[in-house]
Amino acid sequence: MLPIVDKPLIQYAVEEAIDAGVTKLIFITGATKRAIADHFDSDAELERALKRSGKDKILEQIQHIVPKGVTCIYIRQGEPLGLGHAVLCARPAVGDEPFYVHLADDLIDGEPPCLSQMAAEYERHGGSIVAVEPVPKENTSSYGIVAVDPARDNQLLEIVEKPAPEQAPSNLGVVGRYLLDSAIFDKLENIGEGAGGEIQLTDGIAQLLKEQPVHAYAFKGERYDCGSKIGYLKATVAYGLNHRDIGDDFREHLKTLVC
Numbered sequence: 001m002l003p004i005v006d007k008p009l010i011q012y013a014v015e016e017a018i019d020a021g022v023t024k025l026i027f028i029t030g031a032t033k034r035a036i037a038d039h040f041d042s043d044a045e046l047e048r049a050l051k052r053s054g055k056d057k058i059l060e061q062i063q064h065i066v067p068k069g070v071t072c073i074y075i076r077q078g079e080p081l082g083l084g085h086a087v088l089c090a091r092p093a094v095g096d097e098p099f100y101v102h103l104a105d106d107l108i109d110g111e112p113p114c115l116s117q118m119a120a121e122y123e124r125h126g127g128s129i130v131a132v133e134p135v136p137k138e139n140t141s142s143y144g145i146v147a148v149d150p151a152r153d154n155q156l157l158e159i160v161e162k163p164a165p166e167q168a169p170s171n172l173g174v175v176g177r178y179l180l181d182s183a184i185f186d187k188l189e190n191i192g193e194g195a196g197g198e199i200q201l202t203d204g205i206a207q208l209l210k211e212q213p214v215h216a217y218a219f220k221g222e223r224y225d226c227g228s229k230i231g232y233l234k235a236t237v238a239y240g241l242n243h244r245d246i247g248d249d250f251r252e253h254l255k256t257l258v259c
């Protein structure tokens, strides 16, 4: 729920998903994440108050937090058993369709947005897709790292969760965007604990790629790791500078601070 300028990160995630054509949003939440459901709920009383006081712009904004025709489903992950486990929690709501996984902490400023870029990739070759970007070699232990075959549209040869730099098969790190075949669920049911004692999505994908193609996609855009203090600050500054209403004032202010 951390805001970047004037919207929580989860709102950016939802807008990116809707841009890619998603009509069913599944939120996997933990014990302390009730604010997410509240944020996406409508508030008739607030809407009436805004209408009465003529605040039409804000009224329109809150009425479009979730557009008509989009359904929100909230699933509690009883215990924090890892990303793979969180994805598995979505199984009953996803069924047998391909689906996106979006990690809201990874904010990507892309045009078109990253999930839409991946949807276009899917049209080209189908299968599953993980978004990647080169990461500094010394940081491989913070990412899933892939080895790819450039001759076959960057099909994955290998994926390893958070390897030490000397064990990493490349410097291509997975970022928080995936388009997955529902066959991943059976893999996740059976892999057991991986790195950090958690059920790792990476390990499920490693099983999946033995049976069907998984491609790496080097997205176009700038990623901000909003799970880190510096990434969060960089995102705030970048989105502040680009903001329609306050961008110019903010730029002038920054000039007085840095020179």
Ligand code: G1P
Residues within 6 Å of the ligand: 083, 103, 106, 142, 143, 144, 145, 161, 162, 173, 174, 175, 176, 200, 201, 202
């Ligand atoms: C998760 C995944 C990792 C991926 C990363 C992207 O790690 O396990 O493979 O590279 O997201 O942000 P986390 O950042 O949750 O530790």
